[in-house]
Amino acid sequence: MGPSKREEKEQSIILISDDEAESTLGNSVLLVDPLEKSALEEEKSEEVVDEECELMVTFCKQAKVMPHARYDCTIHPFERMECDTCSPLGKNADICNQCYCYICDKLASECQNWTTPSLCHCNAHNKSKFWKDQRDFALAGVLVMFNLDLTDIDADLRHGGSLLIKFIQELSVEYNKYLVGERMPPTQHECFCLPKLPPGQCNICRSRNMEIVYKSWQNLGHTDSLKLAVPCLLQRITTQLQRMLVLCDFPKNLYEKFVNFFQSISLPCHCFGFSNSLNVVPWDHVLLTTVLKGQNVTGQRTQKGRKVFLWETLPVIEARVEKLVDKKNYKEVVRYLRAVKCNDTKGLRDLRDKIPFYLCKTGDFLDAAHSLLFPVNSLACCTACRITPFQFEVYLKMFRTGSVPTGKDMLEPGPWITVGSPLKDGVLVKQALKLLYNNVSLYRNPKCWSSLIMILGSSNFLEKSGHLHPLSLKEPPLDFQKGVLAASGGLLEELKSKINVSLPPAILSPHLHHEACLILAVQAVQQMLFCDLPYLTSFLEIALAFGNNFWALRLLLDHLSYEEHVLHGTVNLILRDLNRQKATMLKLWQNLGPQYVGEFLCLFLTCRHKKMQSIGLFTLNIITENLHMCPWAKHLCNFFHNAGLRHLPLGTAAHHEVSKFINIFEKL
Template identity: 85%
Template sequence: MRPLKKEKEQSIILISDDEAESTLGNSVLLVDPLEKPALEEEKSEEVVDEECELVVTFCKQANVMPHARYDCTIHPFERMECDTCSPLGKNADICNQCYCYICDKLASECENWTTPSLCHCNAHNKSKFWKDQRDFALAGILVMFNLELTDIDADLRHGGDLLLKFIQELSVEYNKYLFGEKMLPAQYECFCLPKFPPGQCNICGSRSMEVVYKYSGVFALVTRFLNQAERENPKATAVMFLGAAKEIAHHKDPALSWQNLGHTASLKIAVPCLLQRITTQLQRMLVLCDFPKSLYEKFVNFFQSISLPCHCFGFSNSLNVMPWDHVLLTTVLKGQNITGQRTLKGRKVFLWEPLPVIEARVEKLVDKKNYKEVVRYLRAVKCNDTKGLRHLRDKIPFYLCKSGDFLDAAHSLLFPVNSLACCTACRITPFEYEVYLKMFRTGSVPAGKDMLDSGLWITVGPPLKDGVLIKQALKLLYSNMSLYRNPKCWSTLIMILGSSNLLEKSGHLHPMSLKEPPLDFQEGVLAASCGLLEELKAKINVSLPPSIFSPHLHHEASLILAVQAIQQMLFCDLPYLTSFLEIALAFGNNFWALRLLLDHLSYEEHILHGTVNLILRDLHCQKAAMLKLWQNLGPQYVGEFLCLFLTCRHKKMQSIGLFTLNIITENLHMCPWAKHLCNFFHNAGLRHLPLGTAAHHEVSKFINIFENL
């Protein structure tokens, strides 16, 4: 016995520690130490409980508290295992504090207190039968999940109510399916003597009446229910999905032979299809939803208890999802196990999970911004869906960038996770290439979860050095032929190298105007670049000469190396290029670098002609876009651009400047800055330079237009 004090020690409550040892069950006795019975005033005896050293000197009749009928101290109770025919003994008698064990309300309010075949008055807590009855009364259909009453909340009850309604509707639809539809084949073979032609024998025709069983109605009903379940709260969704899985797993195909009616009408095709959807969703929920551990285990145990038909055996272990606190998983996430395998009782155990589980884990870790854990997990986990896993692993470099480790991200693009896979660089798009270079250049990343999200950018770490950046950028181009032959990628490379490492929050770069380095420096970089580029193509770990990539001219050296790489690309892959103008525009105000490229192209006549033709075609097709661009860039840029081409020693290259000048002349109403361009020509002395007959004529014509105004 244990004493509890109550109401300033005016009384003592004695509660039994072990209900089984008490003859009164859960009865409560109140003992008042201040009120002595008349008998005890004459003779007081001490009652001592030696086991717990409690001394009771005074007592009185207990106040009757609310209690189950079998604990009533006023009316005796007879116990039987499952007697429901009629009340036993005086079990129907009640006091005003007796409660029904099944309904959990006052016995006087119980509608089935003495109802034959129910007789709640006979219920007690020592019978498995009555305990099951109580659980079902309080938990409803949720009792099938073996849930404790303390586990059941409003969400679970709501899911149970929807599940019960669905089961009733499903029963009606399933019975329709079992009844089938009688179909008369258009042609049947006659087996009578004499034998009639096919389809003309009435006897064989009546025998050939076939019953077709179409599961489409059931499939549609289950699909609507699953759609509804996905809109509910996680606990309700889980209950509804598990209940639906149990119901459809018990469905049988009454057809004696295979009936190929389609994926929704054939039960043996439709049920696996539905189970695939159910198990995939449940796998994700077990990872993403923070179910209590006991509820998590009961959901898994319930699914494992479902007796699956032979055509659904593949789903037997679908919900054996590794919990987050599993030893193998936690050691991988913490970086203590990089291989994803361990030896258990002499047997190797691998971190293997189905793709939906992997996707869900990645989603949850990304939501928590645990990017390093995402990388460790994706590098270690294994899956039978190699293509799906490869798609997830292709995001490892981005997650490394999000964690601020740009150097490891650059290496991860070029090196596969294992020797059997190809590198991520083989599959990145031109837009992804641009985003990666922007991240490497600035040390900033998109604030969103995906690298393709437009929005704010945030700084997370130091950017790559120029020497490392140019090497990694060129290696990416050499590893992916579609990138290598895409002018957008080359223009991106030039644009990134010609920008500062400061990035606006909107993600816009700040272009730099680099001063033209000395000619001997340019020649030194060009001389060393041929060997460097060949080594980069061969994927050799190249060390850039410190004399070239000095702290003072590293930006210029990178740009010259990129120019040499573009030149080599044009010599080999010019026929594959679809544009060249955007590459020329990417140089921005660094016209010295663009001139360096054009001068080297003039040594190969066919390369020069092909490049010029590409630029002229681009200018012709993009006149409106170019006029708008020039409006934004201003007359200083346009003048530099025109002078660059008009002063080229090769007349073919001058045609680009002349064509550009004609576009401006024909659209003066769209070029309010054209007069300033005329002043630029005057200041540059363009009219007096030896440009050639055609160039002199067009420049003079343009200048005269504004002089005569």
Template identity: 85%
Template sequence: MTMGPSKREEEEKSIILISDDEAESTLGNSVLLVDPLEKSASGEEKSEEVVDEECELMVTFCKQPKAMPHARYDCTTHPFERTECDTCSPLGKNADICNQCYCYVCDKLASECQNWTTLSLCHCNAHNKSKFWKEQRDFALAGVLVMFNLELTDIDADLRHGGNLLIKFIQELSVEYSKYLVGERLPPTQHECFCLPKLPPGQCNICRSRNLEVVYKYSGVFSLVTKFLNQAEKENPKAAAVMFLGAAKEIALHKDPALNWQNLGHTASLKIAVPCLLQRITTHLQKMLVLCDFPKNLYEKFINFFQSISLPCHCFGFSNSLNVVPWDHGLLTTVLKGQNITGQRTQKGRKVFLWEMLPVIEARVERLVDKKKFKEVVRYLKAVKCNDIKGLRDLRDKIPFYLCKTGDFLDAARSLLFPISSLACCPACRITPIQFEVYLKMFRTGSVPAGKDMLDTGSWITVGPPMKDSVLIKQALKLLYSSVSLYRNPKCWSSLIMILGSSNVLEKNGHLHPLSLKEPPLDFQKGVLAASGDLLEELKAKINVSLPPAIFSSQLHHEACLIIAVQAVQQMLFCDLQYLTSFLEIALAFGNNFWALRLLLDNLSYEEHVLHGIVNLILRDLNCQKAMMLKLWQNLGPQYVGEFVCLFLTCRHKKMQSIGLFTLNIITENLHVCPWAKHLCNFFHNAGLRHLPLGTTIHHEVSKFINMFEKL
């Protein structure tokens, strides 16, 4: 330390050198005395330069020293006596102070210390070489945080805030727990029955004999702890961790004073309420240890503190709840990097597994997804093991979506069909019809929702090349054949047809762009139908098949996919018509590709019972959904409505023609909301409906409709 230059005066005595590190001071205190006027052995004065070799310090140009703030034991004015833990009374002249003496325990001026000479406390005797006084200092400065074994350098504003809230809670909890220990005695007429089965008050002989027994209800304590935990969840991570851990220690100390088991409910019975509270505390702490970037030292001290809690017998199941491996754990790291796909390794001759609790797994997945590390999510979920089989299975069901987020659509489709564990069926058995549609949309377009969930309604982004049509139709049918609930759901079939009839380029709003495909030659249609029969049977049998390359190498691959879908729908109707709840949405899914819908209806006309069932379904849907259909026709326009009506009016089977007539009646009855209806007249003229055989019902209704507009 260098002092500034000054004129030397005769009364100068010494200066004070303050060391930066008390622990490394060779003299045992925080000051070093140097006398600049001290004579040398030869009687000559020392030069202006003073060198202390032991401290490796050089002093030049000394001036009259000014006393700096210092601990009492370092005071050069008053002598100090050291003992290990004397608190009875001040030793020697330890109580004497100068105006710069500080209290070692309180860390403030000795003149302001209220316990400087207080008997049994005597802070004047405190010094830094005593373990006892160091602990007193740590407790005074750290408060309740001292029980976490935190260094003063670890404590920041968040930790101190959490500690302050914890102290207040402990005080309130002590009052409420004391009330619980007192208990209450219920009057005989109001005494509850604690037996099973529960009887009305006064009718249970066992409870009647216990009228004098005191009832201990933990509800008040449970409510107070719950309120505190609610508050903790709103605090910053460090403060919240302190509050959760402190609460866990306090409730673990609570005892049930009842001599016999009292079944008072999950909040009033201590042995039920405490595990319930600990479950909430440990679950939240598990997630925090994964999601929050606690310093490694703090992370370990939190875990060590929880392990030091002496848990009662009814809470032994929580003993290892916070044994959460850090992100840099060796086995976890190798799994995330793809170096270990099994999640197990041999260590000292024993097999070690990556086994974690469900809240920990959920938190890891959440953090990895937030960082868009979807490949790591997939590796982790495939390798990790958990005692909550259903919870882990639900998380693994999202693996296909995470694969889509990486652009690996083919692997995503395969993962839908094959279970990761032999204890569970494939994810396809559990996906919903809307999820089925979203998967097909992703496969078709090579795009995914930008958000974290596949059902997010926000924007979509392109992440890779879309599936080829031949691969898409095969994987889509495999999914349908793998799940009975999907196979019998009309929404899934309408989604399949709609996706196949759409472009693989998304519109700016994330919607699909429907295609109007030209009807292919009849020979091509017959060829695809002939080839698809055996193909569909092999797909049902889960045989790995290849679609005829001649069909999909042509320019008509879109049309070929629709024809195969028509054949698949036809087979489904022949076998499972009784389970179908609607057919109208399947018909509407064809959009402007009426040739494909006509192909389906023509093939159905050969099976009388199927045809009648389909017609009844469509008529029922049209009757129940008139408002929806009118709104849809308003958006699609007269061209679409005209083709839709003509398609059914011109069917060779009279039963199917009734659908066209019913549609025409709906329009006629609602002309006030169908301003486009007059344009249908020209369409009917061009389609030749006016020239149908006279006397037929169709000719009569069409002529009546046209004449109505001609008179206007």
């Protein structure tokens, strides 16, 4: 059933125009009032075709007034002026229930400044630059200074704008206090530095020193103190901004507006250096991308006849490395650090010192070993000069097992995973010794030598916890031992002085390569004791590192007897360690069991040199005095019986102590 005549009179047509300028109302909606005479009413046709617009009207209904800006209202006329704010123009103050304030972006009936003199939001419209700026400031707030479009501003930017306003207000208060000479107590910072860093390298500790600087600035006067304070503040600000530009994925348009705004700031003459501090190379820059992809290893190219270098500030480099590491793009990190240049040579050097670790994360352990020994450029020293004993152990563990810790840093605790093939034993021992020879502090550290011996005496299988599995190597023939020792002397001297050193055939034995490398390490320890014994702080941990390979430890002790002062010095070190660490040794022996303790005691008690026997006697006395902590001691007595220790010519003192120990258990 068709509509009634009354319903037909109440109907209207909405024509949508593609061109806003052609609209008589200045908007994109044209309302056709059915009360006016029209071609539709005269022709009484069910369909109306507009030939100019190529529009066919197939349906009509009563027009519904939608929310609109006041200047688009079809009920109340509107007068346009560029920037009249004194009072309402014409009937601009009149509104319908759907009129919105152009400035406040809410219903005109709720606008508090609709007719307020000097504001008069009722006169606002979109054809005026003045009113557009007013609207932008009302919607964007303080963010308008960044020349952002409203489409650029999301919830995060609005929140940032609110924080900026709050900061400006708080800063104004503090600055006024400063101008009147009011002293503010400096903020106290507790130091949580672990490990302790050298002076000037800890940001937290550096903040404490700011109190002294602050007090000195107070005596300079407003102008002079500002010349010191402003650059310091700008340095902090630009550093954070540089990191944001690298770490945050800003849209390109927002990125450019942000940088342009900073460059438009009028800085004092003593701060001109900061004007271009935000000229950070974007991630899609040609030179940077070719470096990251490995297409450019030098970080330089020729552009219009000039050499262009990949040169960045340290905060930018740190941020790029951080982002690449987070994405586990370790190959790109290595390429970037090798190519980039920086005016902070020490800071860049510290970052480059992690290149070997990043190479290990990629599974390229051979390149990692070489990177420890060879600097990135000829003007710098190698990373090996600066690694710590703990880092030395971790590197050897990675080289030995082909596994790496899963964390971002090699010192972080956590599980280990296999990422590549481990180094061959001969290459491992050669690289390890070169590391020791390149770093005196490592060379004289017993922890490093114990790490080397322990890892050479372990399998290449590593548990996820990072725990190594020790090997019990069978003692090789004496002729083989002598052959390796004979070749070791010249090899060790070459490792100290030459870059490329070939291993002799004796050490490359396919069947006894583990044993050969361990003998080579024994010879290296012996040389170290002969030359640097006075610098050594301990020796017991080196002896314990041999594990069940007592034949290798005996080989070392036998060679020490050739130098009387070295022998005495070594024995005194072990006795001192045993005396200081009695409780620790008792717990260790409890874990290792009577078989290990028996082998350890027999090794020293059967030494031909009486001074060396004193170590076995002292160990036996510790066990005798703490039998309540050694439930395994009776099994040790059986070990002595089976070894025939009581009947060996040990000497008067040794024979007496062994017999005394055995008699204790025979009486039980």
